[in-house]
Amino acid sequence: MTKLDLLKFVxxxxxxxxxxxxxxxxxxxxxxxxxxxxEWRVIATLGFRGVPxxxxxxxxxxxxxxxxxxxxxxxxxxxxxxERVENPADRxxxxxxxxxxxxxxxxxxxxxxxxxxxxxLSCLSxxxxxxxxxxxxxxxxxxxxxxxxxxxVDETTGAAKNxxxx
Numbered sequence: 001m002t003k004l005d006l007l008k009f010v011x012x013x014x015x016x017x018x019x020x021x022x023x024x025x026x027x028x029x030x031x032x033x034x035x036x037x038x039e040w041r042v043i044a045t046l047g048f049r050g051v052p053x054x055x056x057x058x059x060x061x062x063x064x065x066x067x068x069x070x071x072x073x074x075x076x077x078x079x080x081x082x083e084r085v086e087n088p089a090d091r092x093x094x095x096x097x098x099x100x101x102x103x104x105x106x107x108x109x110x111x112x113x114x115x116x117x118x119x120x121l122s123c124l125s126x127x128x129x130x131x132x133x134x135x136x137x138x139x140x141x142x143x144x145x146x147x148x149x150x151x152x153v154d155e156t157t158g159a160a161k162n163x164x165x166x
Contacts, residue, residue, distance in 0.1 A: 021120060028112045033105055035081075038064060039073040043081065043098065047106035052095035054084040064087060 005017065006012045022037055029035050035043070040064045046053065059069050076082040081102035087093040098106060121129055141147055 024120060025113055025116055029105075029109055029114055033109075036072075037074075038068045039076055039081075042069060042072045042076055042096070042107055043102060046082060046098045047095060047103070047110075052097040054093065054095050058096070074103070 026037050026040065029040050041064055042058055045058045045061050055069055055073050056066075058064075058073075060070070073082065077084070079100055082096050083098050083099045084094045087095060121132075124132060134138050137147065
């Protein structure tokens with residue numbers, strides 16, 4: 001019988017690394033703003049895209065369960081960090097965008113998160129970091145994940161379109 005060594009199994013190792021890195025970064029936004037990881041994922045996605053998008057597109061982008069994103073959206077709406085935007089082409093559909101306060105928070109966090117990212121990756125030499133980033137890009141490409149910041153936008157609404165996995 002073949003034995004699975006979890007500490008050598010790449011999916012397990014990547015999941016463990018992702019969880020540890022998320023936790024390490026979360027102190028930057030949890031301590032100052034009182035937001036949790038799912039709420040940060042919503043804010044980060046909206047801030048990164050810069051255009052309104054649906055909660056479903058945030059689910060697709062972050063690979064976070066729909067109910068988790070729904071709770072995060074409700075909390076952020078109640079706190080005034082995001083706001084709903086009606087789709088003029090289909091009044092039944094709402095998109096989300098950062099509020100003025102949400103944009104200020106997002107912009108204030110970016111430098112701190114980038115510093116923390118550099119600290120976490122400082123164990124790698126510049127060459128190792130380059131190889132690591134290249135390997136990640138190849139895995140993402142192999143899984144059909146977006147490889148560019150240029151996300152498709154609906155010309156009617158200006159909202160980011162959902163991009164299905166390949």
